[in-house]
Structures are given as structure tokens and as C-alpha cells.
Amino acid sequence: MEEILKILEKEYHNYLDMLKSLVNVDSGSSNILGVNKVLEIIQNKFKQLGGNYEIQIIPQKKCGNHIVINRKGSIFGKILLLGHMDTVFQDGTVQKRPFKIEGDKAFGPGIIDMKAGITSIYFALKVIDILYKDDVKTIQMIFNSDEEISSIYSRELIENLSKDCDCVLVLEAGRHNGDVVTSRKGTGKYKIRIKGKASHAGGNLKKGANSIIELCHKLIQISNLTDYETGTTVNVGLIKGGSASNTVPAYSDSVIDVRICTLEEAQKIDENIRKIANEIYIKGTSTIVEGGIKRPPMERKEENVKLYEIAKRIGEELGMSIGQASTGGGSDANFTSALGIPTLDGLGPTGGGVHTEDEYINLNSIVPRTALLTKLIKVLSEN
Known part of the structure; x- marks a missing residue:
């Protein structure tokens, strides 16, 4: 461990330089040029590490390109590392608040979600090159461009490449207290569209079919599907409809956010939303349901906990107390x-x-957390 820490401490300012270069590129999910610029930085950095890295660009039309990097190891098996290049921020954000350091923190758009994670992957691999050469499992990395929009274009890539892996390590931010994540809620997004019949509210109210009233009947029931005991939450976040107060509204719609803890709950909530949507309360209306469960839940399975226990032991070597966390995102x-x-x-x-x-990163977490990743890859290669 001392050798790992020594190298990372020496590389600390190089780490900050790379992190700064990534942060100072606007790379919102819809900014294809920006995301591809981040990809170019990553590609060039790994090229500098030499010929042991096979780099493949996965071209995309509706988002930035994805990049897959393979490092061949001499030990049988494969470890997959995941990171994403996109952020939630609009174009022009970097100009307003570029990378900066204040005290023991560094700030900038996407710095912790997750350009620091990308940087840690690179420097962990650099240390492995120095200390372990090929004496690790094959390491595969996927850096995708659409994680912040539910990985709608990269999900298939991630799932296909992960199927022959021994394990997957994801470099989203550590919790504020240093915990790692062994479970996450699944997420869903539904859009309920109602079509009614317009009419004049004064002279022909009876001839109309009020889409807003129909929608309200459904939304109250859908909202009531929230169950805090199981961790299932349903939030009616957006609602739209009508054109004037004296017109019976012909169209209305609503967007609903769903969070679930188990695959069983995911199936249950999906069935219930569709069942409620199919009920008709106002004659003359019809309903369309769009969307569904976007991400299945990451349940706290035994195999995830075993990985955590290994990370916890390595953390103790580093003087860190690492717990396991659950999160709704x-x-x-x-x-x-x-x-x-x-x-x-x-x-x-x-x-x-x-x-x-x-958004910020704790500067004093850079070296120990990157050391944790480096040693974790080495230990997992021995098991």
C-alpha cells in the first residue's frame, strides 16, 4: 500500500491537471461536441500509457460517442470499470464557473459527478502499470455519454460487455462520509396523456369531455401508490393541460417519477400505474401511457456485500472507515x-x-480513494 500511496502522492498535481481539463469542457448530455471532447481527452491520456491499451470508439448519432478501453491482464478473468462523461449542466456553465480550488475543495460543473471518478480510473491504471504490469485480471473500462439521461443509448452496451465479467466497479462519488454504495433505488418515468373533447364551457359544457378532470382522477390514485415501508415513491412532478378557462380542455398530460427498491416492486408499480390509467372516469376520454421503469433497482445482494467487505478491509489499511450506503438515485x-x-x-x-x-470534490480524498480502487483491483485479481 505504501508504494501505491507514494506514486499517487507524486501524481497528485497531474491528477488535478487532468481533472481540470475534463471539468473545463461543457459536456451536458445533449452537447455532443462537448462530450466527444471529453472522450478525446480520455483517449489521449490512455494512449500515453502505451500499447497495452486497446481503445474502441462506439459511434453514436443521438448522443456523444462512447469509449471502451481494454487492458489485457495475465490472470484469468475480467473486471469492468464504469464511468460517464456527460453532466447535467447547460452549455456555457464552464465559462461562468470554471474549475477552481478554494481551500481543501475543488469546484466545477460535473467535478464529482463524475469527472473525478474518470480521473481516478486513469491514475489507478497508471499505478497498476508501474507496480503490477500484467499481474492482474483483464480490466475493461466503459465511459458512456448518456448516463444523466438514464443511459438510454448505452444500456445495451453496458449489459452486453458486463455479462462475462467477474465484477463491476463504478466510480460514482463516494458518500460524504466515505461510504461506498451497495444498493440503489430503481427509477421510472411515466407520461400519462389524456385526450378528451373540447367544447365551450358556457353553452356546451355537457358536450365536452374534460381531460384535466380525467387526469386528476388518475393522478390521485397513482400518487397514493407511494409506500414508505417498501421504499416505493411516486411523485407527480409535471402537469399540463387546457388552453382557456372558458374551454373544456381536450388534452392534458403529466410526468411522473417513480423510485423502487426491488425488482418485485418495480413490476408491481408498473402494473398498477397501467391499471389505473386504463380506468375511465370521464366518458369520452382516452389515455395513453408512455415510459416505464428506466433503471432496475440495485438490490443489496450478497455478492455486492462481499465486494464491499473487501473494500472495507482495504480502507482499514488506508485508515478509512468505509460503510455501505443505499441511495435513491x-x-x-x-x-x-x-x-x-x-x-x-x-x-x-x-x-x-x-x-x-x-458541486465540489474534497481534495484530501483524491489519493486515498484512488489508492482504494487500485488495491481493490489487485486484490480482486487474486481471488
Whole structure:
């Protein structure tokens, strides 16, 4: 461990330079040029490590390209590392608040979610090149461009490449107290569209079919599907309808956010939403349901906990107390864990303010968290 720490401490300022270069690129999910610029930085950095890395660009039309990097090892088996290049921030954000260091924190758009995680992957691999050469399992990395929009274009890639892996390590941010993530809620997004019949509210009210009233009947019941005991939450977040107060509204719609803890609950909530939507309360209306469960839940399975226990022991070597956390937000770990592949998330540096103007990374977490990842790869190669 001392050798790992020594190298990472020496590389600390190089780490910050790479992190700065990534943060200072606007790479919102819809910014294809920006995401591809981040990809180019990653590609060039790994090219500098030499010929042991096979780099494949996965071209995309509706989002930025994905990149898959393979490092061949001499030990049988494969470890998959996941990171995403996109952020939630709009174009022009970097110009307003570029990378900066204040005290023991560094700030910038996407710095903790998850450009620091990408940087940690690179420097962990650099240390492995120096200390272990080929004496590890094959390491495969996927950096996708659409995680913040539910990985709608990269999910198939992630699932296909993970199926022959021994385990998956995901570099989303560590929790503020240093915990790693062994379970995440699944996420769903539904759009309920109602078609009614317009008419004049004064002279022909009876001839109309009020789409808003129909929608309200459904939304109250759908909202009541929230069950705090099981961890299932349903939030009616958006509603739209009508054109004037004196017109019976012909069209209305609503967008609903769903969070679930188990695959069983995911199936149950999906069936119930569709059942409620199919009920007709106002004669002359019809309903269309769009969307569904976007990410399956990452349940706290035994195989995930075993990975955590290994990380915990390594953390003790580093003087860190690492617990296992659950979170309501989804990540690409949800996909691999749902396939039954041992998955551990939240291995990136720690920080806070995710998706806000105050997003930051704790500078003192860079070296120990990257050391944790490096040693974890080595230990997992021996098992």
C-alpha cells in the first residue's frame, strides 16, 4: 500500500491537471461536441500509457460517442470499470464557473459527478502499470455519454460487455462520509396523456369531455401508490393541460417519477400505474401511457456485500472507515447488479453539491480513494 500511496502522492498535481481539463469542457448530455471532447481527452491520456491499451470508439448519432478501453491482464478473468462523461449542466456553465480550488475543495460543473471518478480510473491504471504490469485480471473500462439521461443509448452496451465479467466497479462519488454504495433505488418515468373533447364551457359544457378532470382522477390514485415501508415513491412532478378557462380542455398530460427498491416492486408499480390509467372516469376520454421503469433497482445482494467487505478491509489499511450506503438515485450500477453481476458503486472521491452550482470534490480524498480502487483491483485479481 505504501508504494501505491507514494506514486499517487507524486501524481497528485497531474491528477488535478487532468481533472481540470475534463471539468473545463461543457459536456451536458445533449452537447455532443462537448462530450466527444471529453472522450478525446480520455483517449489521449490512455494512449500515453502505451500499447497495452486497446481503445474502441462506439459511434453514436443521438448522443456523444462512447469509449471502451481494454487492458489485457495475465490472470484469468475480467473486471469492468464504469464511468460517464456527460453532466447535467447547460452549455456555457464552464465559462461562468470554471474549475477552481478554494481551500481543501475543488469546484466545477460535473467535478464529482463524475469527472473525478474518470480521473481516478486513469491514475489507478497508471499505478497498476508501474507496480503490477500484467499481474492482474483483464480490466475493461466503459465511459458512456448518456448516463444523466438514464443511459438510454448505452444500456445495451453496458449489459452486453458486463455479462462475462467477474465484477463491476463504478466510480460514482463516494458518500460524504466515505461510504461506498451497495444498493440503489430503481427509477421510472411515466407520461400519462389524456385526450378528451373540447367544447365551450358556457353553452356546451355537457358536450365536452374534460381531460384535466380525467387526469386528476388518475393522478390521485397513482400518487397514493407511494409506500414508505417498501421504499416505493411516486411523485407527480409535471402537469399540463387546457388552453382557456372558458374551454373544456381536450388534452392534458403529466410526468411522473417513480423510485423502487426491488425488482418485485418495480413490476408491481408498473402494473398498477397501467391499471389505473386504463380506468375511465370521464366518458369520452382516452389515455395513453408512455415510459416505464428506466433503471432496475440495485438490490443489496450478497455478492455486492462481499465486494464491499473487501473494500472495507482495504480502507482499514488506508485508515478509512468505509460503510455501505443505499441511495435513491440510480446509476449504471443498477444495470449490472440487476443481471446478477457483483457490483460495487460509489468508489470515486468524496464531495458534495451534486447537480448544483456548488458541486465540489474534497481534495484530501483524491489519493486515498484512488489508492482504494487500485488495491481493490489487485486484490480482486487474486481471488
